[in-house]
Amino acid sequence: MSEEVKYILEVNDLHTSFFTENGEVCAVNGISMNLEPGKTLGIVGESGSGKSVTAYSIMQILAETGKITSGEVKYCGEDITKWSEAQMTKFRGSKCSIIFQDPMTSLNPVFTIGSQLEEAILLHTDKDKKQAKERAVEMLTLVGVNEPEKRVKQYPHELSGGMRQRVMIAMALACEPDILIADEPTTALDVTIQAQILELMQDLQKKLGMAIIMVTHDLGVIASMCDEIMVMYGGRVCERGTADDIFYRPAHEYTKGLLRSIPKTDNMDEKLVPIGGTPINLLNMPEGCAFCPRCDAAMKICLKEKPEEYRISDTHLASCWMNIKELYEAQGEGKNE
Amino acid sequence: MEKDLTNVSTNETEDILVVKNLKKYFPIKAGLGGKKMTVKAVDDVSFTIKRGTTMGLVGESGCGKSTTGRTILRLYDKTEGTVLFNGVDVHSLSKKELRKLRTKMQIIFQDPYSSLSPRLPIGEIIGEAVREHGLVPKEELDDYVTKIMLSCGLQPYHKDRYPHEFSGGQRQRICIARAIALNPDFIVCDEPVSALDVSVQAQVINLLKDLQDELGLTYLFVSHDLSVVEHISDTVGVMYLGGLVEVGATEDIFENPLHPYTKALFSAIPMPDPDMKTDRIILEGSIPSPANPPSGCKFHTRCAECMEICKTQVPEEKIMENGHMVRCHLYND
Secondary structure, eight states, X not given: OHHHHHOSEEEEEEEEEEEETTEEEEEEEEEEEEEOTTOEEEEEOOTTSSHHHHHHHHHTOOOTTXXXXXXXXXXXXXXXXXXXXXXXXXXXXXXXXXXXXXXXXXXXXXXXXXXXXXXXXXXXXXXXXXXXXXXXXHHHHHTTOSSHHHHTTSOGGGSOHHHHHHHHHHHHHTTOOSEEEEESTTTTSOHHHHHHHHHHHHHHHHHHOOEEEEEESOHHHHHHHOSEEEEEETTEEEEEEEHHHHHHSOOSHHHHHHHHHSOXXXXXXXXXXXXXXXXXXXXXXXXXXTTGGGOTTOOHHHHHSOOOOEESSSSOEEOOHHHHHHHHHHTTOSOOO | OHHHHHHHHHOOOSEEEEEEEEEEEEEEEOSTTOOEEEEEEEEEEEEEEETTOEEEXXXXXXXXXXXXXHHHTTSSOOSEEXXXXXXXXXXXXXXXXXXXXXXXXXXXXSOTTTSSOTTSOHHHHHHHHHHHTTOSOGGGHHHHHHHHHHXXXXXXXXXXXXXXXXXXXXXXXXXXXXXXXXXXXXXXXXXXXXXXXXXXXXXXXXXXXHHHHHHOOEEEEEOSOHHHHHHHOSEEEEEETTEEEEXXXXXXHHHSXXXXXXXXXXXXXXXXXXXXXXXXXXXXXXXXXXXSOOSSSTTTTTXXXXXXXXXXXXXXXXXOGGGOEEOOGGGXX
16 A cells, blocks of 8 residues: 555554543543654643643553543554554664663663663564674664763763763664654753764764654754644644644644743743733543633634644644634635634 | 941942852762762852942853852852852851841752752742841741742732642742842852743743842853843853853853854754744764863863864954953964
């Protein structure tokens, strides 16, 4: 099939829920996205928007209370949500791997860097111990860790934050996956170290050709890294499109608000325009558009009905009633709303 | 000494805060029974802040920016140097005098989750210090708290609620209300928006700016978020390994950074604009340990323009045009 070549990963109408004592929390509520091989997709949103849960759902590494309730995740055309645990174990690491936000806690403190790297290699490839050792050193060299022969014998606490994140990247890439999911990879790091890590990821992408899903709340990181961007709020996609679409032609009120509220070079002397209200509580979701309680432009329909995804251009989709209203107005129909 | 006390409120100079050669060293022990060492967290820092303005302090984690803020407030005792607040040396005051001065200098912490007592209703959190210091008559306290809450965008009927009932942004408003309730002149804002969501950050920044205009507050704004600092500050100081490498007006610093570290730091900020592909200066390695800082200019190990002299000699302060201070051998000729 030609589609198989086009998208390495396709997510269709994915729903993920957590079953808590206080009831079902629908953390991901109908997400669809496509990822082309070798491209970078950015998922941006506030805490609680469901961006990390989306990433974990793809890998199926949700907490015990979490479950994919409907939808499909297609890897090269095959729906992996139907796969057995054994198949998934093979998928993780060798086809798709993940780096987490906090390099301090995601490495095991009682094993050396080398043994943790080798473990991943031995598990997912048919290399023997000696080859795995060589591969570990090779990977550390690739991610720019100095004196790799010495580092493999060291423990995580002996390395700095930036170095640990490099080790995490080396571990994730050791089996040459097709997809790398980076869940807030630089949030815990300083800007100078962040720049190093982002540069490294872009370099490695050029060399190894993997696709990256970048999950972050930092619009700056997204702008410099991603080909395509998906903006999430309250477990739903607000808007998706190319970086230019999102930053220069935002169509969803939430994206517009977000871009207005961050200090930039062109609004230094002006007052920031914040988004009012507080971030959403997933236990208490509004009936209509998730962003509606904080939206300045909210209309009657926003309260009652979920907006459908509306295609603005070939690359640009948004779920906001405003766009449909504008469409009506453009068509010259006097009555709307 | 009593005379000094009256001076606290009357001695209003243009420079509200003068910090001279401030040093703060922490003793540490390397391992069990290891040799004693000192971490020079703040090493010879000098700057002044004009009344009613905001000074931003930026740098990587571990560069001593928070320690500077706390040593100024005497939350830590200094090792050397002087801190003059309204002309009074903060570190020479007795306990009693310091207590009186505390109402004039306040702090807002980074984490609004751990800096509020979970067992006190927020009305009490905001009013407690006011009552302790006897700033308002007892019977007016309740009205006073209401007034403060309104000015910080909090609903007065929330007075009896506990901190866990509020979101991060609301909690940071409570922290701000607690600080301004004492009617201070000067507030150290220690990463006040770092723990907040992007959409809420702007609310808190705007609140801080509004309160400054209204009450004529002076801020020392400590943050690693450079765009926030650029937005809120009048002057900016850049710190590296315990020392200030560059100080100047915000426009000068951001448009014409002089020190190689400042240049690298600013070029590393990811801009929320896909077309702005800046030439990033990628610094090699990470910040050296402050327990064992490099000789000469502390930045020389990561500096692209390092010269022989940098390895041995500490650069002196050099004042360029517009009072723009830089500590770098490149400008010493």
